[in-house]
Amino acid sequence: MDEYLLVCIDIQERLLPVISKKEKITKNANILLSASGILDIDVFVSKQYVKGLGEFHKDINLKDAKVVKTIEKTSFSAFEQLSEFLLDSKYKNLVFFGIETHICVYQTIKDAKKHGLRCTLIEDASSSRDENNHNIAVRALESKNVEVLSTEQFLFGLLKDAKHPNFKDISKLIK
Numbered sequence: 001m002d003e004y005l006l007v008c009i010d011i012q013e014r015l016l017p018v019i020s021k022k023e024k025i026t027k028n029a030n031i032l033l034s035a036s037g038i039l040d041i042d043v044f045v046s047k048q049y050v051k052g053l054g055e056f057h058k059d060i061n062l063k064d065a066k067v068v069k070t071i072e073k074t075s076f077s078a079f080e081q082l083s084e085f086l087l088d089s090k091y092k093n094l095v096f097f098g099i100e101t102h103i104c105v106y107q108t109i110k111d112a113k114k115h116g117l118r119c120t121l122i123e124d125a126s127s128s129r130d131e132n133n134h135n136i137a138v139r140a141l142e143s144k145n146v147e148v149l150s151t152e153q154f155l156f157g158l159l160k161d162a163k164h165p166n167f168k169d170i171s172k173l174i175k
Contacts, residue, residue, distance in 0.1 A: 002091075003092040004041050004042075004091065004093045005043075005094050005095065006043045007043075007046070007094055008044070008046070008098050009099065010047060010053070011098050012050075013057050013058070014052070015053050016057040019100070019128065020128060021131070022127070025127045026060065030061045031173045031174065032154075034064045034173050037065055038170060039158060042091075043066055044082060046072075046073055046104070048104055076103050077104070077107035077110075077111045082094075082108065083111075093119075094109075094112055097121070098125070099128065100133070100134075101134040102128050102136060118147075119146045119147070121138065121149070
């Protein structure tokens with residue numbers, strides 16, 4: 001799973017409580033983060049304007065995740081710091097999730113696509129305060145040839161077979 005990098009964007013203390021479908025976002029973000037530890041997938045984490053939005057939300061479990069880089073930013077796009085991290089890297093697939101879909105997630109993916117990177121959005125682990133803004137961003141990303149998947153679709157796509165050695169561990173996360 002070396003070629004994948006999970007990019008977790010801005011799931012923070014003061015932002016998550018006002019997000020549409022926050023329970024679903026929390027659950028699926030935690031599944032992805034735990035799966036990163038099981039499947040040995042690196043995770044890049046961004047935090048937006050920590051002074052105003054706080055640290056990562058306490059309900060987001062980073063302890064089981066394979067976090068390789070955490071950055072703080074004030075720009076909506078995390079791509080500047082992400083691109084520095086990606087220099088001479090092995091990653092071929094960037095897999096994004098977080099909040100808000102129509103602002104920081106969208107702008108980071110848009111910038112990554114401009115640089116020719118392969119991007120996937122995990123739709124059910126991403127959201128906005130207003131669901132309509134989330135939906136508009138998803139459609140805009142699809143029009144830019146961003147692959148849009150669910151958490152389960154992404155994880156089982158990686159496993160490819162019920163005989164995969166981590167199938168049972170990933171299945172337990174999903175239940």
